[in-house]
Structures are given as structure tokens and as C-alpha cells.
Amino acid sequence: MSNGPIRILTIDDEESIRTSFRLYLEDFDYEVLEAKNGREGLALFTSEKPDLVLCDLRMPEVDGLEVLSRVRESSPDTPIIVVSGTGVISDAIEAVQCGAWNYLLKPIQNFSTLHHAVEQALERARLIRENRTYQTQLEEEVISRTQDLQETMEDLKNTNYQVKMSEERYRSIYENLQDVYFEILLDGEIREVSPSINRISDYTNKELIGDNVWQFYPRREDRERFIDDLKQQGYVSDYELQLRDRGGRIIPCSINARLIAAREDRPSIICGTLRDISERKLAEAHIERLAYYDALTDLPNRRLLIDRLERDLARARRHKHYGAMLFLDLDRFKNINDSLGHHVGDALLEEVARRLTSDLRLEDTVSRLGGDEFIMLLADMGTEPSTAASQTQAKAEQVQKHLSQPYKVLGHDLHITPSIGVAIFPSDDDPNEDGNDILRHADTAMYRAKDDGRDLIRFFLPSMQAAADQRLSIEKDLRFALERNEMQLYFQPQVDGKGQIVGAETLLRWQHPEKGFISPADFIPVAEATGLILPIGLWVLEMSCWQIKKWSDAGLSIGHLAVNVSPRQFRQPGFISQIHQVVAKTGADAQQLGLELTEGMVIDNINDTIEKMQGLKSMGIELSIDDFGTGYSSLAYLKRLPLDIIKIDQSFVRDIQTDAGDAAIVETIIAMAHHLGLRVIAEGVETDFEFDFLNQRNCRGYQGYYFSRPIPEAAFTSMLASNKPLPLD
Secondary structure (H helix, E strand, C coil): CCCCCCEEEEECCCHHHHHHHHHHHHCCCCEEEEECCHHHHHHHHHHHCCCEEEECCCCCCCCHHHHHHHHHHHCCCCCEEEEECCCCHHHHHHHHHCCCCEEEECCCCCHHHHHHHHHHHHHHHHHHHHHHHHHHHHHHHHHHHHHHHHHHHHHHCCCHHHHHHHHHHHHHHHHHCCCEEEEEECCCEEEEECCCHHHHHCCCHHHHCCCEHHHHCCCHHHHHHHHHHHHHHCEEEEEEEEEECCCCCEEEEEEEEEEECCECCECCEEEEEEEECHHHHHHHHHHHHHHHECCCCCCECHHHHHHHHHHHHHHHHHHCCCEEEEEEEECCHHHHHHHHCHHHHHHHHHHHHHHHHCCCCCCCEEEEEECCEEEEEECCCCCCHHHHHHHHHHHHHHHHHHHCCCEEECCEEECCCEEEEEEEECCCCCCCCCHHHHHHHHHHHHHHHHHCCCCCEEECCHHHHHHHHHHHHHHHHHHHHCCCCCEEEEEEEEECCCCCEEEEEEEEEEEECCCEEECHHHHHHHHHHHCCHHHHHHHHHHHHHHHHHHHHHCCCCCCCEEEECCHHHHCCCCHHHHHHHHHHHHCCCHHHEEEEEEHHHHHCCHHHHHHHHHHHHCCCCEEEEEEECCCCCHHHHHCCCCCCEEEECHHHHHCCCCCHHHHHHHHHHHHHHHHCCCEEEEECCCCHHHHHHHHHCCCCCEECCCCCCCEEHHHHHHHHHHCCCCCCC
16 A cells, blocks of 8 residues: 555546545545546556555446456455446346455445445455565564574584584574474473463463473364374464463464474474464454444444345255345435434444344344345244244334334434335245345335335335336436437426416426336436436426526516426535526526425425525525425424425315315315415316316416326427417317
């Protein structure tokens, strides 16, 4: 490792990924080198000799696996962390086999995960280097001492004067050895031992001479193997034995020894040196722990989890019982991490780990995969599938209740819930099922729990895997949808009581060249989960502002154009400045721009929400709450929020003719909005009855198929230019 700052080489064909890594890592004083492909990365590695490599798998010219193999061949001690967009387990396994020290999925949702991985890899590399240096020094010292002793023995063959000088020299070396020099007979009688034995055993050398050495080595099989090896080879090198000291403490030791055959005037003697390797063993144990345990929570990591899962799977098949895996993801953890800081997020994860392990059986395992994902591996849940499912459900509910209790973390009162996916194993339908299959099934069930509303427990069903595969296919295609111009904006008019257009809502549509129209209900959740919602949301915002400018230049009045904002967009630290830049870049009138927020978004970290909303209001932007009435606790905060518009959710509008409760809710929302001085827009208006009901209750804004479906830009522009009231004849 260099004496200057630690140098990290990032190899990735996506400039944005390299840039985000560099900006993040430079905050920790790392020097970051960048390569846009494998060929350039290998050249930089050869010329710059970085301390650590972050490498993508899928790259043009030279892929990540070849980079791994060539770096490992030329510099096996250099840590390599794969950061790949592919979540395929086989890719991760192949990467580890080719030399990867760790495997992370991108995009990185929680950069502290990257920081932990980098620190762990650098620490492991340091320990490996120190251990190798330690071994080299030991070997050099033994060689040096052996040479000294050989030279002494040669001198003894010379004159009496030389014998005397050699004896004095030998005595000096003997009495000042750091290691222990010994001479013993094959039956274990100690003939000679250096004074340094006192530092290891608390015995003096005089106490031990004439005693039997084997009483200090408690494991008979080790002693017998030691003697057998000496007899067969004539010597042993770095042979490990356990020594018992005066107080009964066990000391790990390393022995280098040689068997000197018997002569006529003396028996066979074992001569050698002994060293206390306690510190080396601690270092090796530390390296082992880094390889198998999570650095933050000290829970087993993915590598150890898979090992234990395969063990439990084999035992379940052998004894014909069922086990279970619980895949836990903490709901809205990112909001806490982003708003309160990674130190609070890390402390919360540590507390979650403590709760998960507080009532764990000895045969069960809790693991942290990374980020806010945890695994609970439950062994022997019953011999019948129904029994196993029932017991697993009870355990999952217990975990759900325990994790949902309030947290007191670094002065913050926090509340968090888990979404839990469950996979029972072994599968009765798939005799070839392995640990990676079970992990994938539990992961799929967890995502179903997320999609169904969070804070839920879902068991894996084969149909879920088909949905997961479809989700993965959507994610793959979604990454290229913008650059391939597959996205387009539609506009749905918003009208007053006379059907006159007073605004519109921007709606995103995806026309896939092969799969045809893909519903926003299918791709928006994927975009949110993967972080792709950020570039997509920015594109929608920019295109909407360009459209406002276009209509304005054509002399068409739009009133306001509403753009939906995702939670991830809104929680970005630079969201306000991003809006400023878009408005300035496009030349759009900010007073014609509206942003629609959801209830759940605004009540998370209410103080940050109000501050951002006030920043937007200062620009003249209109703010509305979308799908009002479907969330919770919003009424308590409504009067504090600088809002302009409340949009009544279509689920209430749809049933006002048949559900008196929904009708009462709609009336209440309208009355409350008027009392607070807010405008109201009812969504999903489709019938005469719905329009008349809302109009009679003094609702003055409408949106729905009764007036117009969402339509492309050209059709909406024509509608706007005609200036006719809707619905059109």
C-alpha cells in the first residue's frame, strides 16, 4: 500500500456511476482513479498500482470477470469489490471464484454499505500483508539463528580458544533468544530448554530440565502426529501445537524442529525452536470474521448464511422435516437514513439486529445481507407443510410485532416496520432446489409484501417468481427507455364546473418497441425501487417545463400543468436547486407549474417537507396533495402545509352513488378544503351523477374520463387551442 492517500480504482462503463463513487469516496480522503472499461482499467492498474479496485461485471471490450482474473494473477493481495447491476446469484458466485472479495448491487441505495465494504476490504488486506511479513521475518530469523548455530558448531571444531569464544557466543544467543530453543528425547525427557520458556509458560528452564515435555501438551493425537512426522521426514516446519502453561492456560505455539539420529554415545534427540503464536492466531481469527460476518452488526453475512442454509437444507431432507427463511426489509428506512444521517441509520440497524437475535434458538441463524435487509433462518419447523407454515407464520408475526415497537436511537424517537417474505424448504416440487433458490424465493415474497402495502407477511408462491422475473425484465428495459426515446408524455385536462380547461396533469407513458404499452402501475414501482425514478422524474419535469414554454409561446393559456413528484425525488438534498435549474433552463413560467405530492410523502419528516414546500412556493409553484384521503395522519398536518390544491382520490368518487360513507368523506374533504382556503380537484369523474353530486357540494375542479382521457401532446394542444368546454360533442 502506498504511503500517501489510499488509491481506489473504479472500473465502470457508466460515467454517472464512476462520478458518484468518486464524489462519495473523496469525502473520506481516498484518491479515486477512473476507467471506463476493462482494458483501460487493467492499464491503469498496471501503471498506478492502486490499493483497491471497484469493478463492474458487464463492460465492453474486456468484461469484469477477465479484469478479476488478471488482477488476481498479477497482485493476489489487492482487494477487488464487484459493484454490478446484475442481481443474478450465479454472477456473484462466479465473481467470487474469479477473485472478488465482496459483491455489491448497483445502483447503491445506501452509500454507507459501499464505505463499510471498502473499509473491510482494506483492513483485511492490511492484516494479510502484516501476517505475510510476520511469517517472512520468522523464517528469516530461524534461518539466521540456524546459521549462527551452525557457525558456532564449526568453530567448536577449531582450537580451544575458538571453542571458548564459541561457547560464550552460543550462550549469549541462547540466553537472549526471543523464541524458545529446546532439546528433548523421543520419550519426552527435556534435556535442554532456553530461559525464554519463562515468557511463554511461567516455568523457569531449570524447573523443566529432566521433566517430561508431553505433560504440557494436552492433545495426545497432536503429540503422536508430531513424532510420526519427525520420524518420516526428519524435520517439521511451522508445526502447530497447544501448550498448557503453569496456570492451565492453553497457548498456541509453532515449532520448527529436526530429529538428530542416535549415535553410539547418545540417543536420538529432537532439537528445535518454539514460538508463541497467540497474536497470529488472533489476527487470523479477525480475518476469518471479516470474511464471514457483517462489520456493522456482527451478524453472519451472505457467505456464511448460504453455508448454513445449505447445511439446514441437507439436514431437512435427511430427517424429512421443514425449515423456513424469513427475508426482512425495513419499510422507509431510507427516509430515516437520508433525513437523520447514516450514523442514526447505522445505530438503528444495530438495534434491529439485537432485537432479531434476542430470542433466537441455538439452531437458528440471523444474517444481514446488507443495507436494511436481514435474513432469519429457522430450522426444523415441523414434519408437515401445514405445521411448518403455521409455526413460521407465528414466528414471523412475533418478529413483526417486536421490530415495530418504538426505538430510542441517539436521541431520536423512531418507528419502523418490516416487510417479511417467507420461503418454506425443502420444496416438494423441486428436488434440485438449492440455497440460492430459497434465498431468491424469500426475496420475491418480500417484494410482494412491499407491493401489497408494506408491514406485511407474504409466503412464496411459484406465481410470485413469474412476477419477479417480469419485474426484472422491466427493470432491464427501463434502464434504456429514456435514451431510446420510448417514453412520452400524455396530458389529462382539469376543468371547472363549466367544463372549461383550467389546467392539466402530466402522465408518463412507456411504449416498448416489442412489448407494446407498459402500464405505469408496472414500471413506476420498479423505477422507485431501483432509483431509476430520479433520471426519469427529472426528464418528465424538464419536458413538462419545455411544454409550458411551447404553449406560452403559441399564445395558449394552460393555467397550470401538474407534475407528479416521487418520494425519492422530493427527498433529494438538492431538490429545490434542481427545480430552479430546470425552470431557468427551459424558460418556463414557474407560476404555471404545479407539483403533486402524496400524503405519505409529506408526513414523513414533516419539518423537512414544510421547508422544501416553502422553497417551492417562493418560486410561484403551485402545490397539491394527490390521492387525498387514502393516507393517514394528514389532517393533523394539513393546516401547517403551504398547499394550494387538494385532489380527492378517485376511489371515493367512484363509489359516492353506492356508498354513503364515501359520499360523506367527499363532502367533508370539500368543506374542509374551503374552510382552509384550498382549491379542490376531484379525480376519476366518469358519470353525470358523480359530476352533479360534486358540483352541488361546491367542488370547482374536475378530472376524469367524463371530460377526457389522457391524450398525447398534439391532441391536447388542439383541444387547448379550440377553447371549447368539455366534454366535447
